[in-house]
Amino acid sequence: MGLFLLGLAAGLLIIVPAACFIARRAVCRTKNAQGAKRDSERLRALGRLAGGLVHEIKNPLGTMVLNLGLLREDWSKPRDVKEKRALSRVEIIEKEAKRLEQILDDFLAYVKGKKPELQEHQVAEVIDEVLDFFGPQARAKKIEVRTNYAPHLPKCLIDRDLFKQALINLLRNSQEAMPQGGELMIRAARSNKALRIDITDTGEGITPENLGKIFDAYYSSKKAGTGLGLATTRRIIEDHGGTISVQSQPGKGTNFTISLPGKD
DSSP states (O other): OHHHHHHHHHHHHHHHHHHHHHHHHHHHHHHHOTTOHHHHHHHHHHHHHHHHHHHHHHHHHHHHHHHHHHHHHHTSSOOSHHHHHHHHHHHHHHHHHHHHHHHHHHHHHHHHOOOOOOEEEOHHHHHHHHHHHHHHHHHHTTEEEEEEEOSSOOOEEEOHHHHHHHHHHHHHHHHHTOTTOEEEEEEEEEETTEEEEEEEEOSOOOOHHHHTTTTSTTOOSSTTOOSOHHHHHHHHHHHTTOEEEEEEETTTEEEEEEEEEOOO
8 A cells, every 4th residue: 555655656746847847848938939930830849749748647647546536435434543544645645636637737728729719609608608617616615606797798709618718717716716715706798899808706816016927827826726727818818809907906806807809
């Protein structure tokens, strides 16, 4: 049992630095290659290479997570102190393995940079679909979710799946900012010919010195954050021809504003 746990821990210690190294290398090269076609092609190749490597890491990692879950179930009723310690270690490794899975998923979403396949949608309906998925998590965290949609909202050209991903990243960010619970308000209204969406939480807020960094790749103020969720969200919104901005007050909450071109 002990050797098994040590083996799993050693595997994670190898995988995490490797994934982080690949990710940071990709981001650094991206920043240094703007405007150069040759470098752009090299970056795309690097992205494909990194994405392939991440997929290769995810396969054995998924097997590890599955077996750790089975092992935790087998040890769910420890008989003595030694077995309690073993169960605790299994739970810690399982938690870290799942966190690594999330890091890899965020990295893949960031490097793949899928081009939106735009179709006309009523965005309020898409928001409601996301909230149906997010609602149980919010209630479990004592977060009250409210919506307010103005009448006669314009339809927008969006990639439904990508836009949902952007929204989920924002909702997840708000949830993490309210560890003791709170309120989350989603509002949608027409702004000239555009659609304006405001996502407001009553969470911890963001300090002025960090406010300008939150959309940067690999910046995160959270211990468990990957620093890619909001960077991916901004890219998705901008790929839709829209904009995203943030206002925040420490101790009072944060508001994200999305603006999307309207169809009518």
